[in-house]
Amino acid sequence: MMTDMSLLNSELDLQQQEELYQQLLLQTLGQINSESPDSKVIRPEPGMCVKTFSEPDKEKVFINVCQSNSVPPPPELSREKLVELLQSDDPSGFRVPMSLGEPHTEIDNSSQGCTAYDVVINQDFFQKCQKDPLFQQFVILVSVEGLENKYNLELSREWKVLKNRKFLGSVSEQNIRTKSRPVIEELQPPLPRPEFTLIVEPPAGDPEYLIAEIKLPGVGSSRSLVLDVGEDRLVLTARPSLFHLDIFHPFLVDQENSVAQYNSSTQILTVTMPVVSS
Known part of the structure; x- marks a missing residue:
């Protein structure tokens, strides 16, 4: 990940922005924690991305299995016991603490x-x-069954772990319960995620550009924006409105030649990224 502050022509010192953001973030988290002392804000790390399909319509579904030590580990499970569970009628009977996010x-x-x-x-x-x-197959199976139960889904058991992708979409902070429970329920993320659109140009054939259009209502100037453009990732923080966006996209882009422009009238940030490969 490379940070190119010149993309936004920022007039504020990065360290000052970081200090301001941390102060506002701590104030926000302090309010959240005072209202919900049994919860904790975490930012999980990407782990693996699993591709499957919904039934019976065969729509693509991706499961981002993320990792965080803020989530408690399951009880000790031997390989022999795991084999027994997988051969039983209800392998999900062994509870793996996990946070199940919104679609x-x-x-x-x-x-x-x-x-x-x-x-x-x-x-x-x-x-x-x-x-x-x-163990990998077991945790995928438990994740699939957990999502099916929570969201009344039916997912195919013919899944595939993507080799070159750890995450699809955006990594958001999560507010999880800290008290021990069979399943940790996810609450609403504490920081608002702005609306955004990803556009591929040209729409047909080999992609040349990936264009992100991000709506930032209430942001009056690019001076309050910090943008990171990575090879397959875009991270944006808008201060002091506390917008945060963290996107993994399915392309490799040219970081150095990416450009961004903020229209203060429409309050839309446009990031144009040349595509190297998909």
């Missing part, structure tokens, strides 16, 4: 709309799953 609409490698869900599990347990394919 969000994204675009896939084919520039088609799809639905993504974020699931957060304990970081150490996630690393264990990465080392053992049997």
Whole structure:
């Protein structure tokens, strides 16, 4: 990830902006924690992205299995016990603490709309799953069944773990319960995520540009914006409105030649990123 403040022609010192943002963030989190002492704000790390389909309409669904040590680990589970669970009628009977996020609409490698869900599990347990394919299949199965139960879905068991992608969409902060429960329920993210649109140009054939249009109501100047453009990621913070956007997109872009322009009249930030490959 490269930070190019010149993209926004910022007149404020980055350190001053960071200090202001941290002060406002701490005030916001202080209000949240005072109202909900049994919860904690976390920003999970990307882990693995699983592609599957909804039934019976065969719409693409992506499950972002994320990791955070703020989520408690499950009880100790041996490989022998795991084999027994997978052979039983109800492998989800073994409870894995996890946060099941709300669905969000994204675009896939084919520039088609799809639905993504974020699931957060304990970081150490996630690393264990990465080392053992049997544990990986188990946590995917438990995640699928958890999403089905929470959102009244039916998902295909013919899933695929994407090799070159850890996350599809945006990584958002989550407010999770800290008291031990079989499943950690996700509350609303504390920081507003602005509306945005990703446009591929040209719309057909090999993509040349990825254009992000981000609506920032209430932001009067680009001086309050901090933008990071990565190879496959875009991170934006708008201060002091406390907008935050963190997007993983399905393209590799040229960071150095990306440009951004903020229209204070329409309050829309346009980021134009040359596509290197998809």
